[in-house]
Amino acid sequence: MIIPHPLLGPRDAQEFTYLGDASLIDRPDWQSENAMQEFHDYLYLRENPAGQHRELWFHEQGDRSWLVVTRNTVTHEITQVELASDVARAQGRGR
């Protein structure tokens, strides 16, 4: 699998490690009323679709950036790759 890195161009997937569902960017608020429930769901429950999936890949053997990769879990086709920092910033988070 080749991952088109937004800064470095096409890179072999072997250079990356996989974390999972991109919703892991949305860490719950530890002070919320339902923090227990929200952290349980955040840590353990998964959407796990067959088809389009937004997921987090870490360019460990490269520039050590985190990417949000949109990949089809049935065909392995990759349609979009964003820097995770851009995704977080677009949500009004991150530095």
Next chain:
Amino acid sequence: MTYSGFRVIREALTGHKGWRSVWRDAHPKPHYDFVVIGGGGHGLATAYYLAREFGEANIAVVEKGWIGGGNVGRNTTIIRSNYLLDANEPFYEFSLKLWEGLEQELNYNAMVSQRGILNLLHSDAQRDAARRRGNAMILNGSDAELLDIAGVRKLYPFLNFENARFPIKGGLLHRRGGTVRHDAVAWGYARGADRQGVDIIQNCEVTGFRIKNGRCLGVETTKGFIGATKLGVSVAGSSSRVMAMAGMRLPIESHVLQAFVSEGLKPTLPGVITYGAGHFYCSQSNKGGLVFGGDIDGYNSYAQRGNLPTVEDVAESGMSLIPALGRIRLLRSWGGIMDMSMDGSPFIDKTPIDGLYFNGGWCYGGFKATPAAGFAFAHLMSTDRSHKTATAYRLDRFRTGHMIDEKGQGAQPNLH
């Protein structure tokens, strides 16, 4: 029709014209007391034990393709009872005992072959861990022997003992472990279930659940609605997709695991060996091919095929352990989709929806569990109580802090 030596000889003399199909091709009735979704090893075993052990009747198994076409027919066929944790070892030991009596019970040749499993050790720490595991196994009624280097050499002289990175320092031998003809497990249970009157409905995909006031009334399928008083879901790698139709999210990701088989060789590997440092395991099939596998590909997938880096990785591991592997040709590789749960352990539990039961999350160890998983799932569906060996396999264990992390890897599916 029962099988016997006499029957085999008679058929041989009369051109094998007397064999008949061993289960009926059933059409769905409007309502069943029990419907099991998924005609894999687990689903068929569940239906069989529901009828045979728990005296239930009016049972159907609904399978979207053909029975045995899923993971039960794709795995590397290893059975063993060499787990460490209290939540696991009694269950897998129960399963191994059921395997030991399976062929007599089903009157079906599943080629259960207890050829022994050797977990190789490469460091002092691994030897300590193996000693502890062996003791846990023995305490739970299983068998374990710790071998030193000479003991391993006697069994497998051709291994790479002087590997600079991972020298072989011994092994944990589990003599009752071994392999089973995987397809025959599905066929044997299907025949056994059919003989108890279970309807096996193939080419019938479940496309939705009918749920009213928190109670499950049945399933929508490609062959119409099928009503059920109790519904069990046992769909291996499709658990998330199927349970999503009932509105549930699970602590599961789907991953692909690949397996490989070489050209046929003369008898070379008497038992199963696992490489404790790299992740590689290997046995020789009755036809002579070496059957082996390694790690999962490690990211969500429903592709039923893997990617090449893992092929390379498995081949490298294999060659570093058995240098002679470099001389043989690989015939085939294939992949299966498995549920990878957050702690690497399975679920056999009721769901919050009345009448809906769930068996899944087996990761890559569910084949050896087939008889016990079927038995325990049937126990749960029939009595509404967990079987005594499966009380820990609960869906809410992450909420309550009772994870079963057999490998000690933490809550991350691709590490298990």
